[in-house]
Amino acid sequence: MFANRREMIALMTAAGGMAGLPGPARAEPGDPVFEAFEAARPEQPWTLGYADAPAAGLDGVAQRLTGRLPEGLEGVLYRNGPGRFSRENWRYRHWFDGDGLVQSWHLEAGEAPVHAARFVETRKWRREEAAGRFLVPAFGSAPPDEEGLSGPDGMNAANTSVMMLDGDLLALWEGGSAWQLDPDTLQSDGPRVWGDGLAGLPFSAHPKVDPDGTVWNFGQDAARNALVLWQIAPDGSLRRADMVGDVPGGMIHDFAVTERSLVFLVGNLRFERMRLPYLESFRWDGSRPMRAIAIDKADWSQRRTWDLPPGFLFHVGGAWERTDGTICLDAAMSGDARFAIGGAYDVMRGVAREETVSQARLHRLVLYPGGRSEQSVFDDGYAEFPQVDMRLTGLERRYTWHVGWQPGQIQGPTDIVRRDLVSGATQRFSHDADVIVEEPLFVPAGPAEGEGWLVHTALNTRAAATELHVLDARNVGDGPVASWRLPYACPLGFHGCWRPA
Amino acid sequence: MILPAFILSAVLSSAMADGTASITVTVDGIEIGSGHLVVGLYDSAEGWDGETAIDGRRVAVTGDVAEIEFGPLPAGRYGIKMYHDVDDDGQLDTNLMGIPSEPFAFSNNAMGRFGPAAWPDASFAVDAGENAHAMSFR
Ligand SMILES: [Fe+2]
Numbered sequence: 208m209f210a211n212r213r214e215m216i217a218l219m220t221a222a223g224g225m226a227g228l229p230g231p232a233r234a235e236p237g238d239p240v241f242e243a244f245e246a247a248r249p250e251q252p253w254t255l256g257y258a259d260a261p262a263a264g265l266d267g268v269a270q271r272l273t274g275r276l277p278e279g280l281e282g283v284l285y286r287n288g289p290g291r292f293s294r295e296n297w298r299y300r301h302w303f304d305g306d307g308l309v310q311s312w313h314l315e316a317g318e319a320p321v322h323a324a325r326f327v328e329t330r331k332w333r334r335e336e337a338a339g340r341f342l343v344p345a346f347g348s349a350p351p352d353e354e355g356l357s358g359p360d361g362m363n364a365a366n367t368s369v370m371m372l373d374g375d376l377l378a379l380w381e382g383g384s385a386w387q388l389d390p391d392t393l394q395s396d397g398p399r400v401w402g403d404g405l406a407g408l409p410f411s412a413h414p415k416v417d418p419d420g421t422v423w424n425f426g427q428d429a430a431r432n433a434l435v436l437w438q439i440a441p442d443g444s445l446r447r448a449d450m451v452g453d454v455p456g457g458m459i460h461d462f463a464v465t466e467r468s469l470v471f472l473v474g475n476l477r478f479e480r481m482r483l484p485y486l487e488s489f490r491w492d493g494s495r496p497m498r499a500i501a502i503d504k505a506d507w508s509q510r511r512t513w514d515l516p517p518g519f520l521f522h523v524g525g526a527w528e529r530t531d532g533t534i535c536l537d538a539a540m541s542g543d544a545r546f547a548i549g550g551a552y553d554v555m556r557g558v559a560r561e562e563t564v565s566q567a568r569l570h571r572l573v574l575y576p577g578g579r580s581e582q583s584v585f586d587d588g589y590a591e592f593p594q595v596d597m598r599l600t601g602l603e604r605r606y607t608w609h610v611g612w613q614p615g616q617i618q619g620p621t622d623i624v625r626r627d628l629v630s631g632a633t634q635r636f637s638h639d640a641d642v643i644v645e646e647p648l649f650v651p652a653g654p655a656e657g658e659g660w661l662v663h664t665a666l667n668t669r670a671a672a673t674e675l676h677v678l679d680a681r682n683v684g685d686g687p688v689a690s691w692r693l694p695y696a697c698p699l700g701f702h703g704c705w706r707p708a
Numbered sequence: 709m710i711l712p713a714f715i716l717s718a719v720l721s722s723a724m725a726d727g728t729a730s731i732t733v734t735v736d737g738i739e740i741g742s743g744h745l746v747v748g749l750y751d752s753a754e755g756w757d758g759e760t761a762i763d764g765r766r767v768a769v770t771g772d773v774a775e776i777e778f779g780p781l782p783a784g785r786y787g788i789k790m791y792h793d794v795d796d797d798g799q800l801d802t803n804l805m806g807i808p809s810e811p812f813a814f815s816n817n818a819m820g821r822f823g824p825a826a827w828p829d830a831s832f833a834v835d836a837g838e839n840a841h842a843m844s845f846r
Pocket of ligand 1: 367412413460461521522701702
């Protein structure tokens with residue numbers, strides 16, 4: 208009458224899967240992490256980026272600092288990121304645990320940008336908001352007296368990215384369902400179910416859209432060395448979803464597509480055995496190679512693999528494939544996972560230190576037929592949140608834009624960078640030292656690659672306010688052509704998308 | 709139908725007078741107001757692990773709460789597994805990864821660690837007479 212044990216064990220699969228180890232006793236007088244963060248706040252203005260946003264969200268109008276909105280740049284910038292970290296004076300241990308706060312910036316000619324932020328009303332959010340405390344285990348934290356989980360989306364924080372799909376706004380998270388939102392009001396609708404037998408499957412935060420509008424995505428089942436692959440039509444209907452095995456359980460956050468292939472880089476933070484919190488199921492294993500896997504878009508049973516030097520990554524810039532099958536790819540990679548398993552814990556305690564700040568650099572990989580590969584690194588600074596001209600997804604291209612920082616800079620990136628992948632040359636604009644920049648999103652204007660605008664938010668820790676900057680994507684070094692500032696600070700976010708007017 | 713029900717209740721009360729027990733299970737947190745609750749009662753760790761229920765119920769869902777009666781039973785330790793068969797296909801639906809996609813719960817509202825809740829966590833004492841046990845989907 209009941210699902211068999213094996214099926215129930217599968218409860219544990221997605222990042223969602225873990226069910227209730229008893230949490231630590233709740234009667235502790237003070238949470239050391241909460242108290243450390245509170246103590247750090249007055250001395251460390253950067254901690255604003257990791258502070259709780261109001262439960263009701265935020266609404267405001269940004270004031271112009273410089274310049275004016277470029278002609279044609281009208282639409283809405285959506286962003287997502289963790290925005291709620293503590294309840295009942297108990298604070299999450301890991302930055303990635305926070306509940307998703309989706310923000311919208313409405314840009315309209317002649318008007319000041321209108322900003323709104325709303326928490327994604329996941330099941331988790333609604334139940335915990337009603338209870339006044341955290342109820343379920345999170346990705347990197349086990350709150351006191353947590354109740355465990357009974358369903359796959361029970362811990363879905365919907366906090367990582369957003370995408371527009373045929374008029375729907377989806378809040379994305381790595382371990383569970385995409386959450387549907389109203390793009391105008393940001394009100395939550397519920398989990399997206401793509402078809403029969405697909406409820407609750409992970410739909411990761413970095414879907415890729417082919418030039419013809421076909422959407423590709425994946426979800427990882429690290430405990431079973433498997434992926435679910437998704438192919439979605441431009442109208443949001445499911446074309447295909449299926450499981451693919453024999454993909455090592457190294458935490459996979461992002462991937463790339465070419466015209467022919469889905470390309471996965473499996474780093475060396477590997478699933479070891481199920482532990483709670485879920486992140487602790489992963490251990491660094493530098494004894495094995497990093498694995499690159501290219502799966503044929505047309506036949507998911509066909510693949511090519513490459514062994515690469517050990518490493519770690521969150522984000523891929525983009526990839527393309529030559530006629531002989533050689534794959535060219537760029538990614539923000541590092542030699543270890545010090546931020547994921549160090550720095551992202553530290554910031555929750557109000558600590559920033561050189562030892563755990565990310566050392567990701569933009570790398571170029573060339574994966575040749577037959578398993579040979581080449582790797583090179585741009586060693587003139589650190590890089591994260593690589594962005595491309597998305598019209599060229601899967602196609603040969605020249606430019607990647609990203610945030611940048613330098614060794615010793617431990618409180619977050621200050622630079623917006625354009626990298627020429629061919630010559631290696633950069634254009635770089637450095638904001639003031641007390642500005643923390645966020646992902647620069649490319650918005651196309653003219654027909655050629657890179658002809659368009661970079662739109663990015665930033666936390667000005669001196670002004671205690673979040674800013675919006677627009678740069679000419681071809682002339683990044685010139686700095687913003689227009690900037691605005693909100694009357695308040697928002698928590699730092701991860702990823703965004705653009706909806707043209 | 710009145711007569712058998714009357715007889716049953718007569719049997720029930722005489723059995724309880726003999727030192728046996730009944731359980732009234734109340735269920736809340738039912739999110740979808742259709743389909744059936746499928747409820748299994750177990751009286752041993754072996755039965756729990758081996759999926760041999762000693763009794764079962766299939767109860768039509770009419771609202772966000774439900775009540776299920778078990779008994780007469782000998783006093784002892786019991787455990788309950790329950791799922792909400794939302795689409796009435798007679799099974800706990802799972803997705804491609806084998807993750808249940810219909811709500812389920814265990815007695816004591818116990819949660820599994822890497823699978824179903826374990827007997828020591830989910831079982832509860834049933835004394836002679838009437839017993840109440842509350843369960844919740846979440
Ligand atoms: Fe990401």
